Amino acid sequence: MRELSIGDVNRLTGRTTEAIRRAEKAGLIPKAQRSRGGFRYWDRADLPGIRAGLGVDLRSAVEENLLTRLLNDPALPDTLDGILEVLAPVVAEAAEALAGDKAFEQVAEALMDEQAMPTLVGR
Numbered sequence: 001m002r003e004l005s006i007g008d009v010n011r012l013t014g015r016t017t018e019a020i021r022r023a024e025k026a027g028l029i030p031k032a033q034r035s036r037g038g039f040r041y042w043d044r045a046d047l048p049g050i051r052a053g054l055g056v057d058l059r060s061a062v063e064e065n066l067l068t069r070l071l072n073d074p075a076l077p078d079t080l081d082g083i084l085e086v087l088a089p090v091v092a093e094a095a096e097a098l099a100g101d102k103a104f105e106q107v108a109e110a111l112m113d114e115q116a117m118p119t120l121v122g123r
Contacts, residue, residue, distance in 0.1 A: 003041040006032075012047065015054045029053035 006017050013020075023029045024040070029050045032040035042050060 003033075004044060004047065006040045009042065009047075009050055013051060013054050019054070020050075023053055 004012070006020055009015070009020050010017050015023075020029070021040075024032055030042060030046040030053075032042050035041060
């Protein structure tokens with residue numbers, strides 16, 4: 001089972017490491033295990049509980065991340081095919097990181113469905 005460091009949780013949720021520590025201390029997220037060096041880590045299976053405890057709406061987080069990456073792309077595509085081409089590796093990367101998360105899988109499926117894409121990108 002892959003372990004998540006506090007840095008991984010920060011990247012996957014957008015919450016600061018301090019906010020993650022406070023949420024753990026308050027019992028809002030699953031208690032982290034500790035490495036021999038004293039570093040926090042969680043099992044990947046804890047991720048849905050961590051997201052819920054931190055108030056992270058998965059769909060919003062995925063959409064925000066995809067939108068940010070698209071808008072920061074100097075070759076911003078102006079066609080649906082171009083958008084799909086940019087999104088495919090992003091969704092694949094997120095899918096690998098969030099394997100087994102049913103909510104993410106539904107969003108990823110919708111993003112890769114060419115018929116649903118115009119609705120998601122406002123076309």
